[in-house]
């Protein structure tokens with residue numbers, strides 16, 4: 001099916017772009033403080049362009065762009081360009097000539113102008129020009145030319161315009177980039193007029209109204225719940241009962257079921273016989289760095305995280321600094337051990353029980369949460385066949401390189417040292433009785449999370465922590481899911497009979513069976 005292929009192509013391109021960005025950022029961050037810094041986003045888009053990895057590159061498109069969905073989240077503006085949503089790198093209004101007339105294809109409402117309203121169905125947009133954004137030049141009247149003319153022509157022609165909203169004021173992004181762009185869907189220009197702007201000169205104003213029948217925007221729901229400080233359908237205020245730094249509520253708008261009881265633990269629970277020796281640790285009193293030859297970083301073949309906490313790439317095993325290290329808690333090589341950073345909630349789904357989502361926009365590579373529970377030896381886990389819904393087999397992660405595919409071909413010089421693979425180590429985590437929010441994360445055939453093995457508080461490679469990271473930019477309220485990596489017809493009940501379970505992940509690529 002063409003639509004699935006195109007959607008995947010767009011996701012792949014964005015994942016690749018984000019991975020290249022993280023790689024370039026890692027290089028920048030390794031430079032001495034006063035070195036000149038490159039714009040990594042522009043650099044990354046150049047690499048993708050050179051290798052022919054951009055999508056929708058042909059003739060400019062009016063209306064929906066294949067493979068891009070309403071609500072899609074972008075962290076850098078240039079991402080809009082590489083998927084063909086908005087080609088202008090800086091200009092707010094994109095347009096193209098058709099039958100001798102210019103028509104608008106898309107606008108980016110960046111909040112750089114002061115007139116954006118909060119109502120997500122109506123947008124009052126200020127035209128471009130007049131040196132409004134350029135304090136060095138004399139302000140002048142805006143002219144009915146270029147973007148402004150294109151928007152006016154689109155009004156006359158009743159031609160739909162794509163709207164991308166830049167959310168700079170949002171605290172939703174816990175990232176230095178501080179801004180997210182959300183594709184808001186198609187709008188019609190309803191009105192156009194001139195008025196005196198704040199700089200005393202004439203500006204053009206456009207009233208755009210969102211075309212009906214498009215998916216509702218998550219941002220609207222999130223804003224509403226922030227404004228009124230309640231989430232609709234909340235049935236438990238904090239399933240962690242204060243154990244997490246950020247409360248995790250349970251939301252049910254489907255029926256009146258509450259989440260079934262279990263003991264919330266933020267940490268792994270190890271059996272008595274399990275003696276975990278703390279690793280030796282580093283002596284980096286002034287912080288870890290590669291130039292100072294930190295042994296922890298060397299085990300990783302370099303620093304595995306960007307300074308904003310994003311994981312640079314998937315690894316067989318990540319070594320974070322631990323309790324015997326002399327570096328401070330703010331060390332860049334301590335990320336997943338600090339716990340949850342996003343506002344997560346569990347919600348009742350129609351067909352998959354409870355699931356997990358976030359009220360924040362999550363940038364690709366961000367740490368989400370651990371899969372906490374009781375550590376078991378596999379033979380013990382096998383005896384729990386009646387209650388096997390919350391087992392995670394260590395070493396059985398689905399990585400398949402889907403996250404970083406193509407990165408090494410794009411940037412062959414960027415390969416970092418690999419470590420021994422943690423393979424089926426004979427250990428399982430059971431979160432049936434004791435667990436954290438990770439136990440509620442469902443399976444998807446087209447996942448947006450991946451499981452990374454991490455060690456920091458002990459040296460035993462057979463029993464690493466299982467840590468979930470975002471494999472792409474995830475918009476608010478989109479369900480978080482990873483690939484369970486079960487093998488079809490390889491799951492058995494206590495009598496040795498093959499067990500089967502249907503998958504209801506709902507992704508267009510769903511194979512229909514979980515196992």
Ligand code: SAM
Nearest residue numbers: 352353354389390439440441442443503504505
């Ligand atoms: N939904 C679970 C709950 O309500 O507690 C949380 C996930 S739990 C680790 C795994 C179980 O969730 C599975 O055994 C299955 O019952 C359900 N599940 C997860 N992903 C699913 C999917 N894609 N389709 C159907 N059921 C799913």
